[in-house]
Amino acid sequence: EDQVTQSPEALRLQEGESSSLNCSYTVSGLRGLFWYRQDPGKGPEFLFTLYSAGEEKEKERLKATLTKKESFLHITAPKPEDSATYLCAVQAWGGGADGLTFGKGTHLIIQP
């Protein structure tokens, strides 16, 4: 069974204080690893897809990296508007399903 574990569950940072969120995964064969951002009461917003170990992607203050067992979402000099829950998900080969397996997320608060 595919599993995704995110840590920490919650993180409070000061504006400008860089940090990293962790996503550990167990999957029979990784097709893709996805990062989403979710604001309260809203649908998840797509951020990145990573396909293979060593891959990195960046968008504004966010950078996602992937190894064979985990992914990191690095947040550089965050601003209050970066406050949200960040979700990690995996998609596996086999089984005929394209559905994503999600972690429970990291609730990030950036204080001004």
Add this chain to the structure above:
Amino acid sequence: DSGVTQTPKHLITATGQRVTLRCSPRSGDLSVYWYQQSLDQGLQFLIQYYNGEERAKGNILERFSAQQFPDLHSELNLSSLELGDSALYFCASSAGEGVDEQYFGPGTRLTVT
């Protein structure tokens, strides 16, 4: 705005009742996915349709069913509702099969009383 629309935004109903949630995918997307999000379980994949055909099932209860119509919109039917079915229900769409990003709608909040 992801381009995925869902109706209604909120739904309040009683135990034992049946409801239908509706989703319109992004223009051109052939795959539709349904997910349930509750506080204790997180986001869980329920079912996928591709171009009108059921593609895969996840953790979907037998009381739940879905379909995708020729115009590619999808409906999720929930019957014999229980208190534990109260959750946010999201629809997502993607261009096709395989490894491509899924874009989520705004969700329907279902409250069963």
